[in-house]
Amino acid sequence: MHKLSSTDTLFLLNESRETPMHVGGVHLFTLPEGADEIEFLSDLGELLHDDAALSFPFGQRLRESRLPSCPPIRWEEDPKLDMEYHVRHSALPRPGRYRELFALVSRLHSTLLDRSRPLWEFNLIEGLQNRQFATYSKVHHAAIDGAMGMHLANSMYSSDPDSRAEHSPFSVRSFKRYQHKLAELHADANDETPTADEISSVNYMVSEALGSAVNVGKAIGQSLEAYLKDGKLRMPFSEVPHTPFNQRLSGARRFVAQSWSFDRVYAVGKALDGTLNDTVLAMSAGALRKYLKTHAELPTVSLKAMAPMSLRPAGDVTSSNAVAAITVDLATNVADAELRYRTIQESMREGRQLLQQLTRREIDFYTMIMQAPAIMVGLMGVEHKLPAYSTVISNVPGPRKQMYWNGASLNGMYPASAINHGTGLNITMVSNNKSLDFGIVACLDSMPLVQRLIDYLEDALVELEELAGIRPQQRRGRSEQPA
Amino acid sequence: MHKLSSTDTLFLLNESRETPMHVGGVHLFTLPEGADEIEFLSDLGELLHDDAALSFPFGQRLRESRLPSCPPIRWEEDPKLDMEYHVRHSALPRPGRYRELFALVSRLHSTLLDRSRPLWEFNLIEGLQNRQFATYSKVHHAAIDGAMGMHLANSMYSSDPDSRAEHSPFSVRSFKRYQHKLAELHADANDETPTADEISSVNYMVSEALGSAVNVGKAIGQSLEAYLKDGKLRMPFSEVPHTPFNQRLSGARRFVAQSWSFDRVYAVGKALDGTLNDTVLAMSAGALRKYLKTHAELPTVSLKAMAPMSLRPAGDVTSSNAVAAITVDLATNVADAELRYRTIQESMREGRQLLQQLTRREIDFYTMIMQAPAIMVGLMGVEHKLPAYSTVISNVPGPRKQMYWNGASLNGMYPASAINHGTGLNITMVSNNKSLDFGIVACLDSMPLVQRLIDYLEDALVELEELAGIRPQQRRGRSEQPA
Numbered sequence: 001m002h003k004l005s006s007t008d009t010l011f012l013l014n015e016s017r018e019t020p021m022h023v024g025g026v027h028l029f030t031l032p033e034g035a036d037e038i039e040f041l042s043d044l045g046e047l048l049h050d051d052a053a054l055s056f057p058f059g060q061r062l063r064e065s066r067l068p069s070c071p072p073i074r075w076e077e078d079p080k081l082d083m084e085y086h087v088r089h090s091a092l093p094r095p096g097r098y099r100e101l102f103a104l105v106s107r108l109h110s111t112l113l114d115r116s117r118p119l120w121e122f123n124l125i126e127g128l129q130n131r132q133f134a135t136y137s138k139v140h141h142a143a144i145d146g147a148m149g150m151h152l153a154n155s156m157y158s159s160d161p162d163s164r165a166e167h168s169p170f171s172v173r174s175f176k177r178y179q180h181k182l183a184e185l186h187a188d189a190n191d192e193t194p195t196a197d198e199i200s201s202v203n204y205m206v207s208e209a210l211g212s213a214v215n216v217g218k219a220i221g222q223s224l225e226a227y228l229k230d231g232k233l234r235m236p237f238s239e240v241p242h243t244p245f246n247q248r249l250s251g252a253r254r255f256v257a258q259s260w261s262f263d264r265v266y267a268v269g270k271a272l273d274g275t276l277n278d279t280v281l282a283m284s285a286g287a288l289r290k291y292l293k294t295h296a297e298l299p300t301v302s303l304k305a306m307a308p309m310s311l312r313p314a315g316d317v318t319s320s321n322a323v324a325a326i327t328v329d330l331a332t333n334v335a336d337a338e339l340r341y342r343t344i345q346e347s348m349r350e351g352r353q354l355l356q357q358l359t360r361r362e363i364d365f366y367t368m369i370m371q372a373p374a375i376m377v378g379l380m381g382v383e384h385k386l387p388a389y390s391t392v393i394s395n396v397p398g399p400r401k402q403m404y405w406n407g408a409s410l411n412g413m414y415p416a417s418a419i420n421h422g423t424g425l426n427i428t429m430v431s432n433n434k435s436l437d438f439g440i441v442a443c444l445d446s447m448p449l450v451q452r453l454i455d456y457l458e459d460a461l462v463e464l465e466e467l468a469g470i471r472p473q474q475r476r477g478r479s480e481q482p483a
Numbered sequence: 484m485h486k487l488s489s490t491d492t493l494f495l496l497n498e499s500r501e502t503p504m505h506v507g508g509v510h511l512f513t514l515p516e517g518a519d520e521i522e523f524l525s526d527l528g529e530l531l532h533d534d535a536a537l538s539f540p541f542g543q544r545l546r547e548s549r550l551p552s553c554p555p556i557r558w559e560e561d562p563k564l565d566m567e568y569h570v571r572h573s574a575l576p577r578p579g580r581y582r583e584l585f586a587l588v589s590r591l592h593s594t595l596l597d598r599s600r601p602l603w604e605f606n607l608i609e610g611l612q613n614r615q616f617a618t619y620s621k622v623h624h625a626a627i628d629g630a631m632g633m634h635l636a637n638s639m640y641s642s643d644p645d646s647r648a649e650h651s652p653f654s655v656r657s658f659k660r661y662q663h664k665l666a667e668l669h670a671d672a673n674d675e676t677p678t679a680d681e682i683s684s685v686n687y688m689v690s691e692a693l694g695s696a697v698n699v700g701k702a703i704g705q706s707l708e709a710y711l712k713d714g715k716l717r718m719p720f721s722e723v724p725h726t727p728f729n730q731r732l733s734g735a736r737r738f739v740a741q742s743w744s745f746d747r748v749y750a751v752g753k754a755l756d757g758t759l760n761d762t763v764l765a766m767s768a769g770a771l772r773k774y775l776k777t778h779a780e781l782p783t784v785s786l787k788a789m790a791p792m793s794l795r796p797a798g799d800v801t802s803s804n805a806v807a808a809i810t811v812d813l814a815t816n817v818a819d820a821e822l823r824y825r826t827i828q829e830s831m832r833e834g835r836q837l838l839q840q841l842t843r844r845e846i847d848f849y850t851m852i853m854q855a856p857a858i859m860v861g862l863m864g865v866e867h868k869l870p871a872y873s874t875v876i877s878n879v880p881g882p883r884k885q886m887y888w889n890g891a892s893l894n895g896m897y898p899a900s901a902i903n904h905g906t907g908l909n910i911t912m913v914s915n916n917k918s919l920d921f922g923i924v925a926c927l928d929s930m931p932l933v934q935r936l937i938d939y940l941e942d943a944l945v946e947l948e949e950l951a952g953i954r955p956q957q958r959r960g961r962s963e964q965p966a
Contacts, residue, residue, distance in 0.1 A: 017598065250600065
């Protein structure tokens with residue numbers, strides 16, 4: 001029987017109609033040649049409805065505490081699991097563009113999961129143009145973290161277009177089979193560039209390993225020392241300027257997504273002697289600077305991003321707990337693109353260096369202390385007055401090859417994260433085959449024009465390419481992908 | 484500036500993820516001959532998106548109280564009204580049967596409205612078979628009651644197939660125009676049978692007229708006297724047996740709907756010397772008896788229904804406050820159909836007689852006292868242990884003619900109400916032209932087979948027809964309508 005960690009419980013306590021705490025994403029596919037859409041989706045639907053021996057968290061619900069007004073501390077098997085409820089078939093109104101897809105996903109991402117059941121929903125979405133279809137999934141953050149979410153996604157797909165799934169992707173059998181495959185996959189991956197280290201930032205930083213037994217008071221004391229080792233280090237809550245997206249949230253979300261060529265972004269980092277992560281942070285910083293200049297007022301103080309950071313050694317793909325958060329200075333108040341890039345790079349380097357000096361145990365404490373104030377402030381209901389960060393920017397490693405789901409080619413994996421009062425913008429990207437798939441979640445009220453960020457991200461990448469002395473023949477990214 | 488009554492506030496306080504407090508419904512249409520679906524729906528969409536001078540509650544949001552942890556007491560204009568958020572375009576997956584429609588509506592009806600905006604959503608739904616399309620609307624119960632909801636629906640439609648809407652149905656102009664029309668409409672209606680009185684039960688019984696100034700303690704004392712005038716009167720909470728649908732609810736709803744011929748139901752009442760309302764209560768009682776016998780255990784104690792009851796004089800169509808609730812003995816433990824009918828009839832008669840003896844002021848108190856315990860029990864979180872009623876069965880008068888929306892003929896008006904812990908089933912019907920349109924809302928977990936009620940309602944009607952000595956050539960109802 002699974003237990004909830006104290007962090008899991010905080011995700012439950014911190015949830016409201018205005019701040020649903022689920023994470024998920026949109027995956028985009030092209031039907032195999034000659035396949036009939038209705039038949040193909042109905043076959044997938046049948047597979048997904050199988051309720052035999054599901055892996056965690058798909059068959060487990062929260063077990064109510066026997067003490068009144070105590071939060072749940074365990075998961076239990078759902079005795080009346082109803083796959084019809086969890087697996088849904090949706091459709092887009094015509095003309096079935098990405099615009100209609102994002103409108104639907106924005107709505108689906110805005111509603112709370114039902115706490116009396118396993119905390120997930122999965123949508124098969126038909127009605128897209130050009131023989132494409134999509135899925136949208138959401139799972140409660142108390143049940144899953146970003147790394148685990150990516151494992152689950154990967155376990156559904158195969159690099160072999162002729163491979164056909166025999167079991168539900170939610171089944172224990174499927175997940176065990178995937179675990180066996182992981183070692184081989186990783187061996188392959190090691191031969192390729194970039195290294196796992198370069199794309200190893202992952203979202204959802206508070207590790208389950210902390211467990212419920214951690215004495216928070218003691219941890220704060222121990223961590224404070226580590227925290228103060230480097231006075232230049234950016235800390236949460238310090239110098240986070242007010243922007244339209246650092247307010248109290250309404251209950252409505254806006255989701256937008258777009259893919260960029262992995263090679264384009266990687267080339268910038270290589271030319272500027274930075275990492276892929278430095279470059280996506282700089283892209284985001286450039287885009288946010290332009291957004292604020294155009295649609296609001298650019299703060300004189302620079303924006304600070306929370307960048308979840310993987311600390312796992314190069315060979316380790318099984319542990320999911322080696323994760324910490326770095327506060328990055330986005331230098332949005334700096335007009336010069338090079339100076340902005342260097343400031344971001346330096347800020348990341350400082351954060352990483354601090355973490356490297358710490359023992360694993362200290363890192364666990366450090367991670368918690370970085371998160372604890374945000375959660376405390378959240379529980380007090382004043383997080384919109386005291387934002388911990390301007391935004392979260394997260395980079396999740398995904399598959400390095402073209403992947404297929406029952407023969408349908410995977411065109412994009414766009415993450416959709418949770419946002420919170422005070423930090424109402426999340427930019428998460430997944431490296432998927434030859435692209436970087438960006439998924440952006442914002443509050444509809446504080447960032448009604450969030451779709452502009454897509455254009456501004458491209459503008460920022462072009463600016464970086466010019467800075468790096470790269471002159472691509474075609475500047476616009478994979479324009480066949482969502483805008 | 485609109486104020487919230489204490490009842491409105493209770494609907495807000497009593498709301499949770501498991502018990503959303505909105506009401507709404509599905510309206511079904513056939514496209515005008517020769518009309519192009521995309522063009523037609525896009526024209527409607529344009530009309531609906533107009534945000535100029537909206538009538539209450541479409542442009543008003545809750546104004547937060549200045550005192551912390553106090554509920555809102557006023558509505559205010561939403562300064563950043565976003566019609567794009569409220570008016571939604573949805574689609575059904577193929578093959579676009581009523582089954583897919585009800586699955587979508589069940590999901591839409593299960594999610595909470597966003598409290599930071601005007602408390603309504605409106606969906607245009609495409610993708611139905613046979614040139615049909617649908618709308619699904621939801622409005623918070625704190626903002627609207629059933630009678631008002633029906634007025635709003637009626638204000639959208641015209642009995643003239645050539646009439647075209649010039650203003651948004653949510654606009655002040657549209658609603659004013661409708662108010663002018665009402666008197667004429669009523670004059671027509673008076674010439675027809677049945678009388679308004681016979682179909683005058685309406686849902687949502689707690690009137691806004693009570694206001695927030697009512698001293699609840701005093702009212703309880705004053706009402707108790709009236710309450711005890713007739714010892715035989717059925718009272719809430721007394722002898723409500725345990726059934727699968729009288730439990731704590733999960734956050735998922737199941738919605739089903741079906742139309743019956745108005746004449747068929749009316750003929751039974753006429754032959755048995757009962758009202759239309761007696762007959763729909765008997766239909767529901769017969770159906771519930773069969774459901775419990777087949778899928779659960781039939782309680783030896785009879786089920787009790789809450790029947791909202793209009794008290795308005797025959798000529799009055801403008802006041803919306805003359806509404807009270809009667810507790811009806813459904814006699815589900817009685818095998819004999821005639822005895823069951825007579826018990827229901829007698830129970831309704833007693834309830835009505837009591838109300839007729841009371842002054843208007845006493846009726847207001849009586850209504851509140853009938854509701855107050857349910858709401859109190861709800862706030863204490865024990866309503867599933869102490870259900871006030873087995874179910875709510877409500878009969879809402881709708882249009883007497885074939886209506887059209889911009890030339891599209893209205894085929895059905897299926898209400899979708901709110902349910903609560905302990906009373907997890909609502910059967911509401913609207914008289915619409917020549918049919919009675921039933922909409923049933925249940926909790927997915929406690930009544931997963933609620934769609935069987937549709938068949939059982941037909942069986943119960945056939946039983947009543949046999950009892951009444953009516954032998955129709957074709958016994959099945961309007962089978963072209965939803966099942």
